[in-house]
Amino acid sequence: MLLLKTLLRESNTFNVSSRLFARNSVFNKSFTKLTTSGSSCKTPVGIRNYSMTPLFKEKSSQLKREMMILGSKWKSNSRQFSSFKPLLNESTSKITEEMANSVKTSNTVAYWLIGTSGLVFGIVVLGGLTRLTESGLSITEWKPVTGSLPPIGQKEWEEEFLKYKESPEFQQLNSHINLDEFKFIFFMEWIHRLWGRAIGVVFIAPAIYFAVSKRSSPHVNKRLLGLTSLLGLQGFLGWWMVKSGLDQEQLDARKSKPTVSQYRLTTHLGAAFCLYIGMLWTGLDILKENKWMKNPDQATKLFQKLNNPTLGPMRKIALTLLAFCFVTAMSGGMVAGLDAGMIYNTWPKMGVTWFPSGRELMDPNFARREDKKDIWWRNLLENPTTVQLVHRTFATAAFCGVFAVHMYALKKKLVLPRNAQMSVHALMGVVTLQATLGILTILWVVPTPLASLHQAGSLALVTAAVIFANQVRKPRGNVKTLINSGFAQQLLKKTTNSGSKIMTEASKLATK
Numbered sequence: 260m261l262l263l264k265t266l267l268r269e270s271n272t273f274n275v276s277s278r279l280f281a282r283n284s285v286f287n288k289s290f291t292k293l294t295t296s297g298s299s300c301k302t303p304v305g306i307r308n309y310s311m312t313p314l315f316k317e318k319s320s321q322l323k324r325e326m327m328i329l330g331s332k333w334k335s336n337s338r339q340f341s342s343f344k345p346l347l348n349e350s351t352s353k354i355t356e357e358m359a360n361s362v363k364t365s366n367t368v369a370y371w372l373i374g375t376s377g378l379v380f381g382i383v384v385l386g387g388l389t390r391l392t393e394s395g396l397s398i399t400e401w402k403p404v405t406g407s408l409p410p411i412g413q414k415e416w417e418e419e420f421l422k423y424k425e426s427p428e429f430q431q432l433n434s435h436i437n438l439d440e441f442k443f444i445f446f447m448e449w450i451h452r453l454w455g456r457a458i459g460v461v462f463i464a465p466a467i468y469f470a471v472s473k474r475s476s477p478h479v480n481k482r483l484l485g486l487t488s489l490l491g492l493q494g495f496l497g498w499w500m501v502k503s504g505l506d507q508e509q510l511d512a513r514k515s516k517p518t519v520s521q522y523r524l525t526t527h528l529g530a531a532f533c534l535y536i537g538m539l540w541t542g543l544d545i546l547k548e549n550k551w552m553k554n555p556d557q558a559t560k561l562f563q564k565l566n567n568p569t570l571g572p573m574r575k576i577a578l579t580l581l582a583f584c585f586v587t588a589m590s591g592g593m594v595a596g597l598d599a600g601m602i603y604n605t606w607p608k609m610g611v612t613w614f615p616s617g618r619e620l621m622d623p624n625f626a627r628r629e630d631k632k633d634i635w636w637r638n639l640l641e642n643p644t645t646v647q648l649v650h651r652t653f654a655t656a657a658f659c660g661v662f663a664v665h666m667y668a669l670k671k672k673l674v675l676p677r678n679a680q681m682s683v684h685a686l687m688g689v690v691t692l693q694a695t696l697g698i699l700t701i702l703w704v705v706p707t708p709l710a711s712l713h714q715a716g717s718l719a720l721v722t723a724a725v726i727f728a729n730q731v732r733k734p735r736g737n738v739k740t741l742i743n744s745g746f747a748q749q750l751l752k753k754t755t756n757s758g759s760k761i762m763t764e765a766s767k768l769a770t771k
């Protein structure tokens with residue numbers, strides 16, 4: 260409607276046409292008035308009696324008069340209307356096309372983005388496996404290009420092993436391993452790095468192609484640029500993390516055995532989650548918007564549903580849930596980074612009590628400042644006992660949060676779009692599975708397959724939360740306008756058709 264009005268204003272015809280619309284609604288109003296007062300008489304006899312009343316006679320002759328005036332005015336207006344209609348048609352389709360070009364992105368881009376997010380899912384799980392098999396510190400250099408090839412031949416392998424022998428990990432933890440065992444941990448890390456490079460190629464080359472060939476809209480291009488930067492940063496973060504486990508000075512400062520810093524591990528994990536969420540969200544957005552544009556009728560109905568004020572809080576809740584799942588996953592990263600799953604292998608209690616003692620949770624030994632002012636945050640982020648309790652707390656809150664939202668969604672079933680209902684059920688299922696996996700990981704003292712499944716579960720949970728938040732979101736302003744413009748042409752037709760109908764009705768009534 261908005262678009263149509265703009266178009267009409269543009270072709271200097273707004274006055275004529277808006278009057279046409281206004282008259283149409285005057286006609287509709289008076290007709291409804293007459294019929295609704297008549298419809299209060301439910302039986303045929305009642306209707307006949309009603310039609311005999313002076314009120315009906317007065318109303319119907321008033322309507323006839325209105326219709327005659329309307330009919331004659333319509334006649335002259337419709338002549339003017341038909342003269343500008345081709346112009347209007349032309350500018351409608353031109354503007355619609357221009358707008359479509361600036362908004363629409365090909366479905367191929369969406370499939371590619373979702374596919375690449377699958378590769379990110381895979382690399383996160385592989386990264387977890389690399390950490391769990393303690394393979395992450397086996398490659399002691401960062402060679403983004405030349406490192407793509409593994410050592411070839413005995414000599415090169417020996418050289419590589421020699422470099423590893425100089426690392427703190429070999430000297431303090433792995434001095435017993437032989438070349439074959441080294442080859443295993445090397446390949447774990449090498450595949451992880453190669454997968455990262457592959458994601459870079461699979462993402463960046465098509466992104467450039469889609470942007471240049473205008474298969475992606477400027478809006479999507481901005482996101483692709485953001486994701487490309489995040490991908491580059493991710494590679495750097497990977498090396499920055501590994502460095503913290505290779506550098507003896509840093510290990511001394513942390514008073515740690517040769518492992519990577521939990522802060523850096525969580526930053527690397529967090530960036531991977533952001534990349535995954537960004538790719539998935541953008542892909543889902545494109546598919547959703549294209550579906551709407553293909554079927555504007557259905558889209559308009561959905562927009563009406565999404566405009567329901569009851570869904571306002573649901574939108575905020577969905578985003579909060581997503582943020583909460585993310586934070587819970589990051590607290591899990593801290594547990595993994597500190598190997599904090601190796602202690603307190605009981606659930607729901609931690610040991611024989613519900614909570615460890617205050618002294619253990621806020622151990623002054625973790626404070627590094629003289630005045631011990633950093634005792635709080637150091638314990639929250641560096642004390643394995645406290646870090647595990649934090650993860651348990653976040654996980655419990657995330658589970659309860661999803662449960663509450665699930666209940667709320669069931670209550671608001673009638674206003675919630677069907678797809679969103681399905682995704683909130685999925686969210687409930689995944690969070691239950693994820694909490695169960697977490698509990699089993701604790702109880703069975705972090706066996707590699709279970710810990711890896713638990714990590715994959717956290718991505719599955721984030722996926723369900725992204726889908727849910729994406730489905731309750733309102734459409735972007737210009738997408739909405741574009742979809743409405745799909746009606747512009749139909750509206751033009753309808754205007755002419757309803758004009759002729761009014762004329763016929765008016766002349767029929769006038770001759771009666």
Ligand code: HEM
Pocket residue numbers: 387390391528584587588589590591592593594595596598599600601606650651654655657658690693694695696697698699700701705710711713714717720
């Ligand atoms: C319900 C939401 C939960 C989410 C989203 C979540 C997420 C995560 C993530 C992302 C990791 C890091 C995995 C890695 O980098 O290898 C992790 C680790 C861990 N989580 Fe959870 N978790 C949840 C619930 C739980 C629960 C209920 C428990 C047990 C009480 C638990 C226990 C653990 C343990 C022990 C680890 C360390 C495993 C390792 O060392 O690899 N988690 N969690």
